[in-house]
Every structure is written in C-alpha cells, then in structure tokens.
Amino acid sequence: xxxxxxxxxxxxxxxxxxxxxxxxxxxxxKTPTPSDITIEQLITVLKIYGIQVVRRKSSHVIFEKIxxxxxxxxxxxxxxxxxxxxxxxxxxxxxxxxxxEEKK
Amino acid sequence: MTVQEKIAKPQIDLxxxxxxIEQDNNAAEYAVRFLDVPNIIGxxxxxxxxxxxxxxxxxEYLDYLIDTNRDIPLPSTDKSFxxxxxxxxxxxxxxxxxxxxxxxxxxxxSVNSLLNEAIISYLNDIIYAKNxxxxxxxxxxxxxxxxxxxxxxxx
Numbered sequence: 001x002x003x004x005x006x007x008x009x010x011x012x013x014x015x016x017x018x019x020x021x022x023x024x025x026x027x028x029x030k031t032p033t034p035s036d037i038t039i040e041q042l043i044t045v046l047k048i049y050g051i052q053v054v055r056r057k058s059s060h061v062i063f064e065k066i067x068x069x070x071x072x073x074x075x076x077x078x079x080x081x082x083x084x085x086x087x088x089x090x091x092x093x094x095x096x097x098x099x100x101e102e103k104k
Numbered sequence: 105m106t107v108q109e110k111i112a113k114p115q116i117d118l119x120x121x122x123x124x125i126e127q128d129n130n131a132a133e134y135a136v137r138f139l140d141v142p143n144i145i146g147x148x149x150x151x152x153x154x155x156x157x158x159x160x161x162x163x164e165y166l167d168y169l170i171d172t173n174r175d176i177p178l179p180s181t182d183k184s185f186x187x188x189x190x191x192x193x194x195x196x197x198x199x200x201x202x203x204x205x206x207x208x209x210x211x212x213x214s215v216n217s218l219l220n221e222a223i224i225s226y227l228n229d230i231i232y233a234k235n236x237x238x239x240x241x242x243x244x245x246x247x248x249x250x251x252x253x254x255x256x257x258x259x
Contacts, residue, residue: 033128060164071143075161085128086135086147
C-alpha cells in the first residue's frame with residue numbers, strides 16, 4: 001500500500017516536471033521572443049533535445065550535442081539574469097531544425 | 105611560431121561577419137554572425153557593441169575547441185594571410201597625393217594613419233553594404249558608416 005503511494009507520488013512528480021519542461025519549451029518557441037528566459041530554463045529546454053552544457057563560466061555557457069554537428073554547438077553570453085532575445089531565437093532555430101531533421 | 109601554431113590560434117578579428125538588424129518585441133538590435141562560424145552570433149544596441157559581443161563569443165568557442173582538441177574553423181581570409189607582409193606601394197595621382205598630405209596635416213596625423221583609417225572605414229562600408237542589400241533594413245544608412253568615412257577623422 002505504502003509502495004503504491006510512493007509510486008503515485010513519483011509518477012505525479014514526473015508529470016509535474018514534464019509539464020514544467022513543456023511550459024518552458026513552449027515559452028522558448030513562442031514569438032515574439034520572450035525576454036525573461038533564464039539560463040537554467042534554457043539548459044532544461046536544450047537538454048530535452050540532447051544538447052547539454054559542456055563548459056560553464058560566469059560570462060558564457062557553451063552547449064553541445066555530443067556527436068552532433070557544428071550548428072548544434074551554441075555559445076550563450078551571460079549578462080544579467082535573463083538571456084538576450086537573439087540567443088533565444090538561435091536556440092529556437094536549432095530546435096526547429098532538429099525537429100525538421102527528425103521528420104526526415 | 106610555426107604556421108601550425110599560427111593557424112591554431114587565428115586572430116579573432118580576421119573572421120568576416122555580417123550585420124543584420126533583428127526586430128522583435130517592437131525593439132530592434134544589431135546582430136552579428138560570422139560567415140565561417142555561423143553558429144556564433146552576438147548582438148547589441150549598436151554595431152560596435154554587437155561586434156564586441158560576437159567576438160567575445162567566438163573567442164570562447166575557439167578556446168573550447170582548442171581545449172578539446174577539435175579542428176577549428178579557419179577564417180576564409182586566413183590561409184593566405186600569413187604570407188602577407190603588411191607593406192604595399194600605392195600609386196596615386198599628384199592631385200590625390202597632395203590631397204592626402206593636406207588632409208593628414210589638417211588632422212595632425214601621419215599619412216600612414218590617415219590612409220589606414222580611410223581604407224578600414226571603406227572596407228567596413230563594403231561589408232555592411234553587402235549585408236544591408238540582403239536585408240530590407242539598411243545598416244549603412246542607419247549607422248552612417250559611409251558618412252563617417254566622409255567626415256573629418258577625429259583625433
């Protein structure tokens with residue numbers, strides 16, 4: 001009984017995480033580009049597509065899809081709490097291209 | 105320094121780039137993208153700001169590639185660059201020569217500095233004009249690079 005309660009809790013937490021990820025993804029893909037996206041949100045979104053942080057400094061974060069191509073490598077400058085809209089656009093372009101290539 | 109070492113650490117300012125005006129949220133900003141490294145971009149409220157950011161991003165990227173022993177994309181001007189001496193003889197008419205001397209005197213700079221500034225401004229103009237022809241927004245018109253070339257060069 002206790003085990004099934006624990007399973008249900010894990011299940012609901014998982015759903016909640018997925019919902020959060022979906023919301024962030026929706027936000028990144030939305031136009032006009034939102035200007036209140038944080039680097040942590042970007043990390044979450046890119047992780048869905050297998051693009052991960054390979055180097056992190058206070059000024060820049062470098063993302064890469066391991067075994068991927070050059071266009072799947074991103075350098076995001078950090079200046080303040082939110083990411084510049086041009087970088088969000090670039091992330092959006094990469095995600096859209098990956099979706100297109102998956103369809104092929 | 106061997107050629108291999110020079111190629112391993114190419115100068116950031118050798119990478120050609122294009123400038124665009126990006127519009128979103130009713131705001132416009134300049135965006136710089138490198139022609140040989142299109143995944144690296146930068147943006148800013150002014151062209152200079154965008155170039156500085158883009159070059160900073162490019163430097164981080166190249167450092168990362170070097171640190172992870174990866175091939176680095178060379179600037180398209182790079183291969184022949186190291187063979188150049190940086191010295192050249194220029195033949196001009198006497199009138200042009202006289203104008204150059206007059207202008208250099210007026211500005212209080214050497215002929216070499218004056219011509220350097222003029223040539224760099226002119227070449228930048230070409231890059232921006234080339235980009236602006238692909239976009240409906242003219243960077244050249246908005247930033248007045250062509251005008252800067254025509255204005256007296258400030259000390």
